[in-house]
Amino acid sequence: QKEVEQNSGPLSVPEGAIASLNCTYSDRVSQSFFWYRQYSGKSPELIMSIYSNGDKEDGRFTAQLNKASQYVSLLIRDSQPSDSATYLCAVRGGYQKVTFGTGTKLQVIP
Amino acid sequence: GAGVSQTPSNKVTEKGKYVELRCDPISGHTALYWYRQSLGQGPEFLIYFQGTGAADDSGLPNDRFFAVRPEGSVSTLKIQRTERGDSAVYLCASSLTSTEGYGYTFGSGTRLTVV
Numbered sequence: 275q276k277e278v279e280q281n282s283g284p285l286s287v288p289e290g291a292i293a294s295l296n297c298t299y300s301d302r303v304s305q306s307f308f309w310y311r312q313y314s315g316k317s318p319e320l321i322m323s324i325y326s327n328g329d330k331e332d333g334r335f336t337a338q339l340n341k342a343s344q345y346v347s348l349l350i351r352d353s354q355p356s357d358s359a360t361y362l363c364a365v366r367g368g369y370q371k372v373t374f375g376t377g378t379k380l381q382v383i384p
Numbered sequence: 385g386a387g388v389s390q391t392p393s394n395k396v397t398e399k400g401k402y403v404e405l406r407c408d409p410i411s412g413h414t415a416l417y418w419y420r421q422s423l424g425q426g427p428e429f430l431i432y433f434q435g436t437g438a439a440d441d442s443g444l445p446n447d448r449f450f451a452v453r454p455e456g457s458v459s460t461l462k463i464q465r466t467e468r469g470d471s472a473v474y475l476c477a478s479s480l481t482s483t484e485g486y487g488y489t490f491g492s493g494t495r496l497t498v499v
Contacts, residue, residue, distance in 0.1 A: 278426075308487050317475060318427065320487040362426050364487075371417070371440050372488065374426035 277301060278365050280375035288383050293350040295378050297363030300344065306366035307339055309348045312377065313359045322348060353382045386410075388491035390476050396497045397466055405461040405494045409478030416459050417479075417488060418451055420472040427475055433459060466498045 279298045287293045295309075306325050310318035324330045324337040324346065336349040346365075350357055360377040367373060389408040397403050409416050415434055419427035429443040433453045441451070448466075453459040463470055473495050477488035 282424075310487075317490040317492050318488075320489070323487050364426075371429050371432055371443070373429060374419075376424070376426045 276375075277367075277373045278363055278375035280361075280363050280378050282376055283379040284381050285378055286381045286383055287353050289353060289355060291353050293353045293357065293380055293382070295348040295350075295361050295363075295380065297346045297348075297375055298344055299346070299363075299365045299373075301365065301367040301373075302344065304341075304344075304365045304367045306372075307337070307346045308364040308366075308372065309335075309337060309346075310362040310364060310374075311359045312362055318362055318374075350380075353380075355382045355384050358382045388476055388478050388489055390474075390491035390494050392494060393492065394495045394497075396499060399466060399468060399498055401466055403463050403466055403496065405463075405474050405476075405496070407459045407461070407476030407478075407491060409457065409459070409476070410489060413478035413480055413489075414456070415479045415486075416453060417477045418459070418461050419475040419477065421475055421493075422472045430461070463496075466496075468498045471496055471498045 277300050309322040311321050312318045322337040324339045330337045334351045338347045360379045362377045363375040364372045391406045417432040418430040421427045431441040431451050436456045448464045451461045473493040475493045477490045479486040
């Protein structure tokens with residue numbers, strides 16, 4: 275079992291719709307969870323972090339965490355073509371290092 | 385500096401050669417991380433430094449890989465006897481501390497190609 279699992283996609287959504295990206299993790303002691311956006315040929319860029327169960331909103335982005343289910347998600351409202359990228363879920367476990375998933379490719383169709 | 389700086393941005397080397405990749409973190413960031421990313425994959429952890437010491441080097445794939453951070457700032461990743469399988473983008477990241485809650489800032493990476 276991979277430590278951090280994501281559906282590789284691509285996930286295609288029309289412009290203006292809500293994009294929902296999901297991630298599961300295996301390490302129950304994990305405490306910090308991150309979403310990074312990576313444009314093709316570029317480095318990952320941190321867009322959201324979440325540490326407590328529930329929702330955290332930042333502009334058009336909402337991160338959701340459920341530690342009991344070991345599940346974290348990212349919602350992008352009013353999706354724009356500029357949101358088209360690969361979204362990486364990352365988890366900081368008990369040994370401080372951050373483990374990344376393989377990423378979900380999002381395509382927003384104009 | 386304003387961001388994490390990595391040099392060179394591209395490196396092509398012959399199989400069996402030695403390479404050094406440099407990372408200059410954001411000023412004041414005590415934690416520094418090396419990852420490598422292959423096409424279609426997420427970043428794979430290699431090593432992290434807290435200050436000058438390697439706090440976790442469990443991701444280094446074998447003894448051909450070594451990293452140093454002698455003064456707690458700039459770090460160098462060294463790869464001996466390079467193999468074609470070492471070809472990847474090597475990413476460096478830094479954060480204010482290594483404790484809970486701090487996300488990374490990544491550099492632009494070094495694309496290593498072993499021919």
